[in-house]
Amino acid sequence: xxxxxxxxxxxxxxxxxxxxxxxxxxxxxxxxxxxxxxxxxxxxxxxxxxxxxxxxxxxxxxxxxxxxxxxxxxxxxxxxxxxxxxxxxxxxxxxxxxxxxxxxxxxxxxxxxxxxxxxxxxxxxxxxxxxxxxxxxxxxxxxxxxxxxxxxxxxxxxxxxxxxxxxxxxxxxxxxxxxxxxxxxxxxxxxxxxxxxxxxxxxxxxxxxxxxxxxxxxxxxxxxxxxxxxxxxxxxxxxxxxxxxxxxxxxxxxxxxxxxxxxxxxxxxxxxxxxxxxxxxxxxxxxxxxxxxxxxxxxxxxxxxxxxxxxxxxxxxxxxxxxxxxxxxxxxxxx
Numbered sequence: 001x002x003x004x005x006x007x008x009x010x011x012x013x014x015x016x017x018x019x020x021x022x023x024x025x026x027x028x029x030x031x032x033x034x035x036x037x038x039x040x041x042x043x044x045x046x047x048x049x050x051x052x053x054x055x056x057x058x059x060x061x062x063x064x065x066x067x068x069x070x071x072x073x074x075x076x077x078x079x080x081x082x083x084x085x086x087x088x089x090x091x092x093x094x095x096x097x098x099x100x101x102x103x104x105x106x107x108x109x110x111x112x113x114x115x116x117x118x119x120x121x122x123x124x125x126x127x128x129x130x131x132x133x134x135x136x137x138x139x140x141x142x143x144x145x146x147x148x149x150x151x152x153x154x155x156x157x158x159x160x161x162x163x164x165x166x167x168x169x170x171x172x173x174x175x176x177x178x179x180x181x182x183x184x185x186x187x188x189x190x191x192x193x194x195x196x197x198x199x200x201x202x203x204x205x206x207x208x209x210x211x212x213x214x215x216x217x218x219x220x221x222x223x224x225x226x227x228x229x230x231x232x233x234x235x236x237x238x239x240x241x242x243x244x245x246x247x248x249x250x251x252x253x254x255x256x257x258x259x260x261x262x263x264x265x266x267x268x269x270x271x272x273x274x275x276x277x278x279x280x281x282x283x284x285x286x287x288x289x290x291x292x293x294x295x296x297x298x299x300x301x302x303x304x305x306x307x308x309x310x311x312x313x314x315x316x317x318x319x320x321x322x323x324x325x326x327x328x329x330x331x332x333x334x335x
Contacts, residue, residue: 040072
């Protein structure tokens, strides 16, 4: 894991959030008795080794890390702790490979690698327990209890899952368009809006665009704000798509609750990713469905997972208060 722990005031923390669309790194100063603050940040390309390959992912990690340290005006040697949230790091072999890469770059530092979905868990509660629900381009939920047991649901990619995500919402919108054209579905203003926004002069053009988009889920996710717009304007089809998305996302949370045997009424729940941060109707409906199951979700919206990651680094790596988090890296995150 690196060198012995230095004093909390003797160095800086490097935080990394590497996902399928981008890699963000931030440098924070942690001082005893003072509020920690992020002093440098940099965004680079996709950093998910599973989707872009390890070589391309590490190039993005390197660019993001180098940019953040430089922006902070610090030297590499000032970094004493690294907390890296890497997409796909629920698999021990990938997490170990990533940890070795960062440890080679910062051999004097304490290095930990966790799944990127776990970063938002830092915002859940003061004792480091709860469930993180992420709905951005993809969707996934991850929970950890007081005993350090973890459970996840979702995160399977668009072909096998990602229900309720931005890409899923976009794909459902395209399917609604084709159903309307076939006479199998309701009329929707999504048809004209999507054709216009995607610069498609006819449905044949949209078919070609849709085929290309299947290879790039972010293209589909870019359609999700159009669905939100039409829902606000009263389009019944758009409203049903968002309701269905909320139902899927709530199911992810309830699946994790069941796996962990969560018995407490209060449920610390962090909500992150574009769909949950910016789509208020989806967020509200997710909460309502969970409440219908007898739970009391204590939602925390997390627009910036790296701020939550800073809290994890302080409580877990530096102050060693969240010892149950050791299980997150010593055991595979259960499916």
